[in-house]
Amino acid sequence: MSTDRILELEENAADYWDKFYGIHQNRFFKDRHWLFTEFPELDTCADADKVTDKPSDEDINKEYPGSHANRKILEVGCGVGNTVFPILEANKDPRLFVYCCDFSSTAIDILKEHDDYDASRCHAFVCDISNTANQMPFPDNSLDIITMIFVLSAISQDRMQETLNRLSRLLKPGGVLLFRDYGRYDLAQLRFKTGRCLGDNFYARGDGTRVYFFTQGDERNAYQGRVD
Numbered sequence: 001m002s003t004d005r006i007l008e009l010e011e012n013a014a015d016y017w018d019k020f021y022g023i024h025q026n027r028f029f030k031d032r033h034w035l036f037t038e039f040p041e042l043d044t045c046a047d048a049d050k051v052t053d054k055p056s057d058e059d060i061n062k063e064y065p066g067s068h069a070n071r072k073i074l075e076v077g078c079g080v081g082n083t084v085f086p087i088l089e090a091n092k093d094p095r096l097f098v099y100c101c102d103f104s105s106t107a108i109d110i111l112k113e114h115d116d117y118d119a120s121r122c123h124a125f126v127c128d129i130s131n132t133a134n135q136m137p138f139p140d141n142s143l144d145i146i147t148m149i150f151v152l153s154a155i156s157q158d159r160m161q162e163t164l165n166r167l168s169r170l171l172k173p174g175g176v177l178l179f180r181d182y183g184r185y186d187l188a189q190l191r192f193k194t195g196r197c198l199g200d201n202f203y204a205r206g207d208g209t210r211v212y213f214f215t216q217g218d219e220r221n222a223y224q225g226r227v228d
Contacts, residue, residue, distance in 0.1 A: 001195065001196070001197065001198055001204065006158055006198050006199075009053050009062065009136070009204055009208060009210060010156060011105070011200065012208070013154070013209075013210065014103045014104060014105075014128065015208075016207060016208035016209050017102075017104035017106075017107065017154075017181065017209060017226075018105060018106040018107075019207065019208070020104075020207055020209055021079070021080065021104050021106040021107045021110060021150055022106050025080070025110055026081075026110055026114070028081040030082065031082050031085060031086050032082050032083050032086055032149065033086050034092060035086055035087070035149075038148070038165050038180065039178045041145055041176055041178065042087055042090075042091075042145065042147070042178070043090060043091070044071050044073075044089070044091050044096050051216065057178075062139065064137055064139075065097075065099070065119075065123035065137055066097030066099065066123060066138065067138070069095055069096060069097035070095035070096075071093065071096045071097070071144050072096075072097050072098075072099065072100045072138070072142060072143045072144055072145075072169070073087065073096070073097075073099070073143070073144065073145045073146070073147065074098075074099040074100070074101070074143050074145070074146045074147070074170065075087075075098065075099070075100040075101070075146075075147045075149075076101060076146060076148045076151050076167070077101075077102055077103075077129070077131050077148065077149070077150070077151030077154070078100035078101060078102050078107070078108075078111065078124065079102055079104075079107050080107050080110045080111050080114075081100065081110075081111040081114055081116075081117070081124075083100075083147060083149055084098055084100045084111070084122065085114065085116050085123075088116065088118070088121060088122060091114070096121070097121060097122070097123070098121065098122045098123075099122070099123050099124075099125070099137070099143075100122065100123075100124045100125075101124070101125050101126065101127040101129065102126065102127075103126060103127060103128040103129070104126075105126045108124050108125065108126050110181075111124050114122055114145065123137060125137060129151075129155075129163055129166070129167070130155045130156070130159040130162070130163045132162070132166060136170065138170075140169045140170055141169070141170070141172055141173070142154060142170065142172065143170045143171050143172060143175055144171075144172060144175050144176075145176055145177075145178065146167055146171060146175070146176075146177045146178070147177075147178045147179075147182050148167075148177065148178070148179050148180075148181070149179075149181075150180065150181055151181070152164075152179065152181055152212070152214075153181045153210075153211045153212040153213070153214065154209065154210050154211060154212075155183050155212075156197060156202075156210075157200075157202060157212060160212075164177075175195065175212065181212075181214050182211060182212070182213045182214060183213060183214060183215075184201060184213045184214060184215045185213070186213070188211070188213075189201070189203070189213045198210065201213045201214075
């Protein structure tokens with residue numbers, strides 16, 4: 001694509017996702033109940049009796065949504081809640097609090113209108129995680145788990161490492177980031193037509209949303225470059 005078109009897609013990325021969710025609402029994705037097979041860490045009730053963590057003094061002294069919870073999960077790029085709601089449904093642990101963010105305000109509005117959205121257990125907010133100027137509603141070193149499901153692929157390659165570095169600072173020592181995304185040379189990539197390429201293995205769909213296709217080497221290099 002031309003440089004001007006590439007810049008336009010970058011500058012208006014949130015608008016394209018707003019249009020996507022405005023059209024599809026909550027009908028496009030199915031709830032991801034396979035999450036607990038691939039990521040058993042999300043089944044926090046499985047080891048609930050073993051949890052001895054208490055909120056830190058910093059959490060107790062600084063009020064923010066979920067500050068008194070023992071276990072905290074952040075879903076990045078939550079869309080309309082297809083990961084969030086299965087987590088809340090499977091985990092009745094009162095010590096668990098789930099944060100979820102997306103840079104599409106339309107997606108967050110749809111999520112908050114869901115019958116299962118409970119502000120006492122979940123806090124949804126608009127945030128472009130790749131923009132370091134955006135503030136989080138919780139401090140660094142406060143999260144146990146961060147999930148990124150088909151999210152990092154929508155971020156420009158030159159912002160990926162900085163984004164992962166920022167997320168790593170949000171995790172407690174020993175916290176985990178759970179990642180799943182598109183693999184290099186799968187059918188979704190091979191079906192792209194000429195004129196849709198933004199860069200190496202980075203493409204624009206017909207609706208203006210973008211997608212990068214990863215190798216396992218990409219993942220290893222990203223994690224090796226993380227900030228401790």
